[in-house]
Amino acid sequence: MRNLIRYTRSMHSACFLCLFSFFLLITATVRPVQARETLVWSVIDFPPFQVLDGTYAASGSFDGELQTLTDKMPDFEHTIVRMSFARRKQEFLSGTNICTPGIFLAPAKELNLAISKPALTHLDNRVIFLKNKAALFGNENPIDLEALFKRKNLIGGMVAGRSYAPNIDALIRRYKDSPNLVIRTLTGNQQFQMLQSGDLDYLIMFSHEAAFQNNRMGLNNTVMNRSIAGTPPYLYTYVACTGNDWGRAVINKINAVLDRERGKDSYKQFSERWYPPEDRKKVRRYYPLMLAD
Amino acid sequence: MQRLTNLAGRLFKLVFGWYLVLAIVVTCVQLGLEYASIRSTISSDMVALGRSFSPGVSDAIWTYDRTLLDSLAMGIRQTAIITGVKIENRSGEIIASDGEIPSDETLQGNNWLSPYQKHVVPLWTKCLVEGHTPHELGRMVLYSSRNVAVERVKYSFLVILINSLIKTAGLWLIFYWVITRRLSYPLTALAAAVSQLNVKECENKPQLLEYPYNDEVGQLVSSLNGMSARLAASHYELEQKVADRTADLQDAMAQAEAANQAKSCFLANMSHEIRTPLNGVMGMVELLRFSELTEEQKEYLDAIALSSKNLLGIINDILDLSKIEAGKVELECADFSLSHCLNEAFAMQTTNMSNKGLSYNCVPELCGLFCGDQLRIKQILLNLLANAVKFTDYGTITLEAILLGYQEDQAVVRISVSDTGIGMPKAALDRVFDPFIQADVSTTRKFGGTGLGLTICRQLAELMGGRIWAESEEGKGSQFHLEIPFKISQQIETPFQQHQSLALESSTIPLTILLAEDNPINQRATELLLKKMGHQLICACNGRIAVDIWQLGGVDLILMDIQMPEMNGVEALQAIRAQEMRTGGHTPVIALTADAVKGTRERLIAEGFDGYLAKPFLTHTLAAEMQRVCAKLEIS
Numbered sequence: 001m002r003n004l005i006r007y008t009r010s011m012h013s014a015c016f017l018c019l020f021s022f023f024l025l026i027t028a029t030v031r032p033v034q035a036r037e038t039l040v041w042s043v044i045d046f047p048p049f050q051v052l053d054g055t056y057a058a059s060g061s062f063d064g065e066l067q068t069l070t071d072k073m074p075d076f077e078h079t080i081v082r083m084s085f086a087r088r089k090q091e092f093l094s095g096t097n098i099c100t101p102g103i104f105l106a107p108a109k110e111l112n113l114a115i116s117k118p119a120l121t122h123l124d125n126r127v128i129f130l131k132n133k134a135a136l137f138g139n140e141n142p143i144d145l146e147a148l149f150k151r152k153n154l155i156g157g158m159v160a161g162r163s164y165a166p167n168i169d170a171l172i173r174r175y176k177d178s179p180n181l182v183i184r185t186l187t188g189n190q191q192f193q194m195l196q197s198g199d200l201d202y203l204i205m206f207s208h209e210a211a212f213q214n215n216r217m218g219l220n221n222t223v224m225n226r227s228i229a230g231t232p233p234y235l236y237t238y239v240a241c242t243g244n245d246w247g248r249a250v251i252n253k254i255n256a257v258l259d260r261e262r263g264k265d266s267y268k269q270f271s272e273r274w275y276p277p278e279d280r281k282k283v284r285r286y287y288p289l290m291l292a293d
Numbered sequence: 294m295q296r297l298t299n300l301a302g303r304l305f306k307l308v309f310g311w312y313l314v315l316a317i318v319v320t321c322v323q324l325g326l327e328y329a330s331i332r333s334t335i336s337s338d339m340v341a342l343g344r345s346f347s348p349g350v351s352d353a354i355w356t357y358d359r360t361l362l363d364s365l366a367m368g369i370r371q372t373a374i375i376t377g378v379k380i381e382n383r384s385g386e387i388i389a390s391d392g393e394i395p396s397d398e399t400l401q402g403n404n405w406l407s408p409y410q411k412h413v414v415p416l417w418t419k420c421l422v423e424g425h426t427p428h429e430l431g432r433m434v435l436y437s438s439r440n441v442a443v444e445r446v447k448y449s450f451l452v453i454l455i456n457s458l459i460k461t462a463g464l465w466l467i468f469y470w471v472i473t474r475r476l477s478y479p480l481t482a483l484a485a486a487v488s489q490l491n492v493k494e495c496e497n498k499p500q501l502l503e504y505p506y507n508d509e510v511g512q513l514v515s516s517l518n519g520m521s522a523r524l525a526a527s528h529y530e531l532e533q534k535v536a537d538r539t540a541d542l543q544d545a546m547a548q549a550e551a552a553n554q555a556k557s558c559f560l561a562n563m564s565h566e567i568r569t570p571l572n573g574v575m576g577m578v579e580l581l582r583f584s585e586l587t588e589e590q591k592e593y594l595d596a597i598a599l600s601s602k603n604l605l606g607i608i609n610d611i612l613d614l615s616k617i618e619a620g621k622v623e624l625e626c627a628d629f630s631l632s633h634c635l636n637e638a639f640a641m642q643t644t645n646m647s648n649k650g651l652s653y654n655c656v657p658e659l660c661g662l663f664c665g666d667q668l669r670i671k672q673i674l675l676n677l678l679a680n681a682v683k684f685t686d687y688g689t690i691t692l693e694a695i696l697l698g699y700q701e702d703q704a705v706v707r708i709s710v711s712d713t714g715i716g717m718p719k720a721a722l723d724r725v726f727d728p729f730i731q732a733d734v735s736t737t738r739k740f741g742g743t744g745l746g747l748t749i750c751r752q753l754a755e756l757m758g759g760r761i762w763a764e765s766e767e768g769k770g771s772q773f774h775l776e777i778p779f780k781i782s783q784q785i786e787t788p789f790q791q792h793q794s795l796a797l798e799s800s801t802i803p804l805t806i807l808l809a810e811d812n813p814i815n816q817r818a819t820e821l822l823l824k825k826m827g828h829q830l831i832c833a834c835n836g837r838i839a840v841d842i843w844q845l846g847g848v849d850l851i852l853m854d855i856q857m858p859e860m861n862g863v864e865a866l867q868a869i870r871a872q873e874m875r876t877g878g879h880t881p882v883i884a885l886t887a888d889a890v891k892g893t894r895e896r897l898i899a900e901g902f903d904g905y906l907a908k909p910f911l912t913h914t915l916a917a918e919m920q921r922v923c924a925k926l927e928i929s
Contacts, residue, residue: 184356186358190358194355
């Protein structure tokens with residue numbers, strides 16, 4: 001029975017892949033003379049960067065950015081396709097002509113994608129913990145993550161395969177077998193609930209990510225965060241397309257849009273979305289650096 | 294005839310009902326056990342399933358992965374035995390479920406007939422690090438409906454049923470085949486062989502039945518072979534014994550026949566040898582009555598006549614009794630007038646009655662012809678009447694005959710002879726019909742007689758299918774009753790038959806009679822009697838002379854003695870009849886013989902004689918026979 005379920009699921013995935021490939025092939029090759037080129041956007045439910053479901057749908061920074069791009073690139077027929085991280089990665093690796101509105105630099109390089117100019121500015125990943133457990137963490141700020149990892153009485157939660165920051169990723173790789181680290185492919189929501197239930201003592205995530213989950217769960221700001229020592233205070237996300245000629249051509253057009261839009265206030269506020277007020281200030285402070293980069 | 298049935302079929306019918314009941318009971322028990330086993334297996338499977346899924350479910354709860362929980366619940370539900378699954382968090386809230394979740398009321402009781410089986414799997418967190426106390430995450434509840442077990446039992450039932458049917462059918466076919474082959478056929482062959490068993494043929498070469506197996510049938514065959522051999526031996530032995538006994542019996546029969554022949558010869562000879570001189574005595578006595586005698590001489594003559602008569606009666610009785618006891622009495626069945634027969638018998642005793650001064654009365658109120666042996670009836674009546682006369686000194690002797698009843702051609706007649714004589718006591722009455730028995734010893738001394746008369750009467754009556762009995766009162770008289778069944782003749786009584794005897798008595802035509810008799814005394818006595826009767830007589834001392842005399846002619850009647858020297862009576866008759874065949878005419882010949890044995894009369898009549906007289910004969914007997922023969926010739 002389990003095999004059957006697996007087989008059914010794999011069959012569903014295979015069917016989906018075939019249909020999707022067929023769709024892309026059709027849209028890419030068979031085009032009416034006057035029809036626009038279809039640009040497939042791979043979107044991932046990654047609150048609060050991209051919120052696809054629920055009350056807060058389309059309230060993420062990527063959502064605003066994607067909306068701007070689609071609006072400003074009318075010569076494309078924009079198609080938004082929902083994917084998981086893994087699916088998006090697989091599509092990129094297989095060379096399917098798709099684009100994604102937001103990706104960090106490290107995975108983009110890893111996948112050899114055609115990336116745009118920095119599209120959005122974000123703050124660094126933090127150590128998130130409940131306020132009622134603040135005593136466990138002392139007053140250290142920024143926190144020495146390695147020291148934290150070594151504290152066996154504290155259980156930390158991280159998302160497997162997620163690129164946090166070079167120093168963090170290195171530490172995670174080093175301590176991945178540590179029993180006090182729960183490194184799983186979990187959503188932010190799951191992690192946050194585990195944190196709330198006490199199963200995890202701390203998380204590594206963005207502060208606005210925690211703020212979003214806190215808000216979504218209707219909690220009254222139960223968490224607090226601290227910076228991780230050695231982590232840059234900000235980072236950018238990029239628009240990326242498949243690393244081929246098509247991708248690079250699309251990226252060029254996207255860069256043109258970004259050049260026009262990034263300086264606009266209406267666009268700037270996408271980077272600030274869902275950050276706590278104190279962090280919004282930081283975003284505003286770092287955003288001009290992106291434009292100058 | 295009772296219909297043959299097949300042994301295998303009968304065994305099948307006999308066993309099948311019980312087998313069916315047993316099979317149903319066993320199947321029900323088996324199904325019950327199967328159901329319980331399946332429930333137990335399902336329970337075990339649920340435990341195993343819970344154990345398998347609990348880590349994943351725990352992890353999904355722990356990580357708040359609702360999607361995975363739903364998938365897991367659905368996955369668990371896909372298991373054939375699970376009809377419902379629910380996953381609750383630690384606060385009892387259902388966070389995932391699939392399938393049919395029964396209410397708590399439905400789940401009351403957990404016996405083997407309850408509609409649901411439930412298995413609760415508590416879910417706990419993993420112990421990630423030392424010092425962390427695992428806590429309960431919730432619980433997973435698995436449900437399995439009774440229908441799952443029932444469905445499996447249905448399947449099992451079908452399997453069992455098909456299995457049983459195939460096995461049973463196979464078993465019965467094999468059973469039928471084996472019984473038929475190994476039991477019915479051998480037994481049928483055995484029965485056929487036994488029914489065709491010819492013991493006689495088996496004497497020399499026993500017919501051994503063959504059966505190759507040493508089972509019960511084989512033992513039966515062996516026993517039958519043994520029995521057949523013993524039967525053949527017994528049969529042979531029996532045959533030998535029968536042959537021996539037959540030979541013995543044949544010898545005994547030959548001896549008995551020889552003895553009987555000797556007895557018959559003895560009786561015939563005795564009869565002849567006694568009758569011949571007695572004939573002379575009685576003839577001479579009769580002749581003496583025609584001479585001048587003093588009263589004293591007459592008295593002596595009467596004594597001689599009476600003694601002779603008694604002696605003749607004794608001889609006749611002994612002969613009759615010996616013939617009856619030897620079964621040699623053959624009754625005739627000829628039409629006759631019973632009333633005339635009675636009258637005739639009564640008439641023969643009227644002289645004696647008159648001599649004793651008795652009054653008599655004969656009332657034969659019968660008419661028509663009956664079929665029977667009138668001579669034997671007359672013999673019985675003469676005996677009864679003689680006794681009545683003998684034992685009655687005064688009063689009346691009455692002969693009555695009445696028809697008791699008739700039906701179709703059968704009639705029963707009762708003839709009663711009553712007297713007013715001395716009678717007899719009751720004790721004597723019971724023995725009066727026994728041989729050599731009279732009322733008492735004084736009776737014998739006073740009245741004489743052998744005591745055989747009534748015995749002969751009873752035996753003759755019984756031979757005729759009737760009976761005889763007596764009623765008597767001492768000093769007042771006796772009544773003897775004879776009841777005889779007769780066949781009613783279809784012929785009508787003719788006047789001749791009514792008056793024949795009367796005509797014979799009245800016929801006294803003078804004749805020229807040739808008497809062939811070798812005994813000179815008898816020749817002389819007969820000669821004198823016939824001359825007294827007015828006939829002319831020519832005598833011859835043997836058959837040849839008689840034939841010679843007859844050839845001279847002028848002979849009206851021949852009285853031919855049978856046993857004569859040189860040529861006996863039969864040879865002489867044959868010579869006469871042979872000549873008559875050539876010349877024509879017919880001379881009546883009456884045989885005279887002292888051989889009074891039964892059958893002599895018939896034999897002589899068959900030889901060609903016209904009449905027959907047994908010696909000694911009285912004057913009136915001779916006259917009657919002569920008249921009868923002559924009358925017969927006149928009529929023809």
